Amino acid sequence: MTDTVTDKPTRLQKYSAPALEKGLDILELLSVQRGRALSHADIAAGIGRSKNEIFRMMVVLEERGYIERGEGDLFQLSAKTNNLASSVSSETQLRTIAQPILSRLSEETGLTNHLWMLMDGAMRVALSNGSAGSYSLKLNEGEKSPLFLSSAGACFLSALGTSAERLNLLRDFGEFVPEAEFAPFEADIDACAQSGVCAKPSPQMPTITEISTPVRVGVAEDVIGAVTIPTISAMQQDNEIARVTSKLLEAVGALNMRLSLLAPAGLRP
Numbered sequence: 001m002t003d004t005v006t007d008k009p010t011r012l013q014k015y016s017a018p019a020l021e022k023g024l025d026i027l028e029l030l031s032v033q034r035g036r037a038l039s040h041a042d043i044a045a046g047i048g049r050s051k052n053e054i055f056r057m058m059v060v061l062e063e064r065g066y067i068e069r070g071e072g073d074l075f076q077l078s079a080k081t082n083n084l085a086s087s088v089s090s091e092t093q094l095r096t097i098a099q100p101i102l103s104r105l106s107e108e109t110g111l112t113n114h115l116w117m118l119m120d121g122a123m124r125v126a127l128s129n130g131s132a133g134s135y136s137l138k139l140n141e142g143e144k145s146p147l148f149l150s151s152a153g154a155c156f157l158s159a160l161g162t163s164a165e166r167l168n169l170l171r172d173f174g175e176f177v178p179e180a181e182f183a184p185f186e187a188d189i190d191a192c193a194q195s196g197v198c199a200k201p202s203p204q205m206p207t208i209t210e211i212s213t214p215v216r217v218g219v220a221e222d223v224i225g226a227v228t229i230p231t232i233s234a235m236q237q238d239n240e241i242a243r244v245t246s247k248l249l250e251a252v253g254a255l256n257m258r259l260s261l262l263a264p265a266g267l268r269p
Contacts, residue, residue: 022047032093094259101258109243112230122173125142128141154188158198158214199241211231214226
């Protein structure tokens with residue numbers, strides 16, 4: 001007798017609701033526009049779908065009064081839902097846009113990921129996605145970490161071109177680092193600027209290696225966030241690190257492209 005082994009479906013696969021996901025993606029995209037109307041093609045590109053995929057959902061949302069069509073067949077949220085976009089901070093906008101992408105990244109890798117932002121005088125976790133894998137290294141949203149010596153910190157500092165600018169940013173966040181101690185870390189920053197990714201042991205837990213990549217508005221040089229996947233060093237293999245890094249770069253690349261559409265909504269730092 002032969003046992004048949006099947007992969008256990010992920011939570012996302014088990015409870016998938018494609019039509020609902022499309023509708024929510026459309027509403028979330030329009031909610032961060034601050035009154036900017038988008039074409040059918042803009043909306044499709046913004047949520048990573050084809051025009052045919054979202055046609056029926058657009059019709060339903062328009063008929064139910066959640067979106068309205070204006071001059072030139074441009075769409076925006078109607079008065080029924082425009083409160084969704086009022087008084088929304090750039091941090092909230094980025095979390096809203098990043099959530100489905102980073103949740104899918106967690107499902108695909110089986111690993112936790114964190115979105116870091118510079119806010120309230122520190123580098124903090126703005127969004128945290130736990131994993132369904134055998135172990136989880138999830139941090140609570142709002143927790144902070146030093147920029148100095150962290151892979152996420154290297155991502156933020158990689159947007160600055162000189163040592164003086166980088167040291168000034170550290171000082172702005174209460175981290176006073178002597179130039180002699182900063183030099184080895186600057187090599188990691190420069191490597192991140194070149195490759196778009198940085199992998200380093202966690203400053204708090206050296207047994208944890210953190211793989212991070214910068215979040216940008218499109219291909220802009222400014223860094224508005226960093227996404228990190230923490231891994232247990234003892235469980236690492238070269239091919240696994242390469243796989244995780246590839247998935248991370250793919251997901252953040254998609255996030256950056258989506259953000260480029262939303263630059264007029266005030267997402268540039």
